[in-house]
Amino acid sequence: MAHTCIHWFRKGLRLHDNPALLAALRDCKQLYPVFLLDPHLHNNMCINRWRFLVGALKDLDCSLRKLNSRLFVVRGRPEDVLPKLFDKWKVTKLTYEYDTEPYSLGRDTAVTALAKEHGVQVIYKISHTLYDIERIIEENNGKAPLTYTRMQALVKTLGPPKKPVPAPTVEDMAEVKTPCSESHEQQYGIPALEELCPDAAAQGEEPFPGGEQEALRRLDEHMKRTRWVCEFEKPQTSPNSLSPSTTVLSPYVTVGCLSARTFWWRLADVYQGKKHSDPPVSLHGQLLWREFFYTASVGIPNFNKMVGNPVCTQIDWDTKSEYLAAWREARTGFPFIDAIMTQLRQEGWIHHLARHAVACFLTRGDLWINWEEGQKVFEDLLLDGDWALNAGNWQWLSASTFFHQYFRVYSPVAFGKKTDKNGDYIKKYLPLLKKFPAQYIYEPWKAPGSVQQAAGCIVGKDYPHPIVQHELISKKNIQRMKSAYAKRSSDKTDSPTKKQGVKRKGPSVVDMMKKKEKRKKSPSS
Ligand code: FAD
Numbered sequence: 001m002a003h004t005c006i007h008w009f010r011k012g013l014r015l016h017d018n019p020a021l022l023a024a025l026r027d028c029k030q031l032y033p034v035f036l037l038d039p040h041l042h043n044n045m046c047i048n049r050w051r052f053l054v055g056a057l058k059d060l061d062c063s064l065r066k067l068n069s070r071l072f073v074v075r076g077r078p079e080d081v082l083p084k085l086f087d088k089w090k091v092t093k094l095t096y097e098y099d100t101e102p103y104s105l106g107r108d109t110a111v112t113a114l115a116k117e118h119g120v121q122v123i124y125k126i127s128h129t130l131y132d133i134e135r136i137i138e139e140n141n142g143k144a145p146l147t148y149t150r151m152q153a154l155v156k157t158l159g160p161p162k163k164p165v166p167a168p169t170v171e172d173m174a175e176v177k178t179p180c181s182e183s184h185e186q187q188y189g190i191p192a193l194e195e196l197c198p199d200a201a202a203q204g205e206e207p208f209p210g211g212e213q214e215a216l217r218r219l220d221e222h223m224k225r226t227r228w229v230c231e232f233e234k235p236q237t238s239p240n241s242l243s244p245s246t247t248v249l250s251p252y253v254t255v256g257c258l259s260a261r262t263f264w265w266r267l268a269d270v271y272q273g274k275k276h277s278d279p280p281v282s283l284h285g286q287l288l289w290r291e292f293f294y295t296a297s298v299g300i301p302n303f304n305k306m307v308g309n310p311v312c313t314q315i316d317w318d319t320k321s322e323y324l325a326a327w328r329e330a331r332t333g334f335p336f337i338d339a340i341m342t343q344l345r346q347e348g349w350i351h352h353l354a355r356h357a358v359a360c361f362l363t364r365g366d367l368w369i370n371w372e373e374g375q376k377v378f379e380d381l382l383l384d385g386d387w388a389l390n391a392g393n394w395q396w397l398s399a400s401t402f403f404h405q406y407f408r409v410y411s412p413v414a415f416g417k418k419t420d421k422n423g424d425y426i427k428k429y430l431p432l433l434k435k436f437p438a439q440y441i442y443e444p445w446k447a448p449g450s451v452q453q454a455a456g457c458i459v460g461k462d463y464p465h466p467i468v469q470h471e472l473i474s475k476k477n478i479q480r481m482k483s484a485y486a487k488r489s490s491d492k493t494d495s496p497t498k499k500q501g502v503k504r505k506g507p508s509v510v511d512m513m514k515k516k517e518k519r520k521k522s523p524s525s
Helices: 019-025 047-066 076-088 104-118 135-137 146-157 183-187 210-224 226-232 250-256 260-273 283-299 323-329 335-347 353-364 371-381 388-397 424-429 449-455 470-487 509-521
Strands: 003-009 030-036 072-075 093-097 121-125
Touching: 003 047, 003 076, 003 104, 003 371, 019 030, 019 093, 030 047, 030 076, 030 183, 072 076, 072 183, 076 283, 093 104, 135 283, 146 283, 210 226, 210 250, 210 260, 226 260, 250 323, 260 283, 283 388, 323 335, 323 371, 335 353, 335 371, 335 424, 353 371, 353 388, 353 470, 353 509, 371 388
Parallel strands: 003 030, 003 093, 030 072, 093 121
Antiparallel strands: none
């Protein structure tokens, strides 16, 4: 039977390595590539995120046009919109990329039930992660691994990730039509940024434009730097270089303009036959960190919260809204912290170690504010804002889960100096401080009045005094962490079992053959 199919783009905003899109094209006479502006996901996004998304959608539409197709952008809740489209277009098949976020899982269950009611076959494929995350958990006796070493051992038993599948070609689309009316632009066109975002007029430069073509271009550019790729060690990169010292592919991987598996295999090609760095510090290692946190997010209940999260240390965080606002709005009085928060707001991306510095400062280091608050701010402002990675890394940095050396605190003064003595990064993002001599740029409150005068910036008037005394408060906070750890019962450090009673023994060859056979027969992934 020739199908009329909706391929539903959510993440996975790309044509390359898109197995669900290829599944859509199988036995297909009509294809409707659809993107939904879902109020749950897209309301109240900041200008940078809107701009990135609109860029990605425009690029996708452009690529689809080259295949004689178009993107259909529709507004509304998927549960409301899709059944109407099923009827309107007489749809028989729906395809999409599998998504492990709790909201997405609930949404997809509801949509699948509605599709069934409308006689629509549903096919999903796994391509947002390197592996099938459920399979990793199964391999670990139903539990999410809590250490990277364990994660490495598990993926070793699974073998390398699947190779990416090619993008569809004009030939693949020869028999497939996308019915477009003259009013396509009005009905299903990509809305203008100005219409979506009230702040659109206030946009600054766009250092990271969205889109699959841009993602692949950036990937190509990095992969040409063979030596850099082979020698890459994350801890040796700098939080405060004036241009990024890591790939900045994260925004593209997050919304799926770039497939993680394509990234992985391009790295493997570069490594081939050469001496290269290894996980956890290599670029392959970074992609495994992503996989690690995805696995944790699937296996651990309430992963983005402290309460109800069985592996998260319960801490008596303070509620200090004025401190939180000062941190969020780059008014802490610590130039290194404020410069990072300014870069985050302006550009939507900051280096991993810069994230370390501001996350430690907000939580266990200085302000003693719950990591969930920082998570929300990052989610709002980061172009790469990712449910699983954001929650996992915030737990790590606040020494709530995964990482337990709470006595190792980042200094908001000394840490930045290690890689930027002159404070050029601070001068770039806080031009108000640019006339301070290097000696005082990290601690302008220590500059004599005459120096402040000469710099044209008086601390307490033009730039705030530091909101805490780091040396004192960090020591006090270490003691508070010590008490929280003392209260933590030892059994809480164990990962919860996802499926009770699943104790995995090595599968027999017969089992494996049966499973393979079953998979072949099953229409979905
Ligand atoms: P590269 O070093 O070039 O790494 C390549 C890819 O590996 C990245 O694009 C990313 O997909 C993955 N990766 C790298 N580091 C990590 C890591 N620590 N954990 C998981 N995956 C990683 N990353 C996000 O993508 N989304 C988030 O919402 C997010 N929130 C974070 C919150 C905090 C508090 C911290 C400390 C880190 C967070 N990270 C998040 C992880 C990391 O900082 C970014 O992935 C990385 O800085 C992105 O820059 P890059 O692409 O240049 O990374």
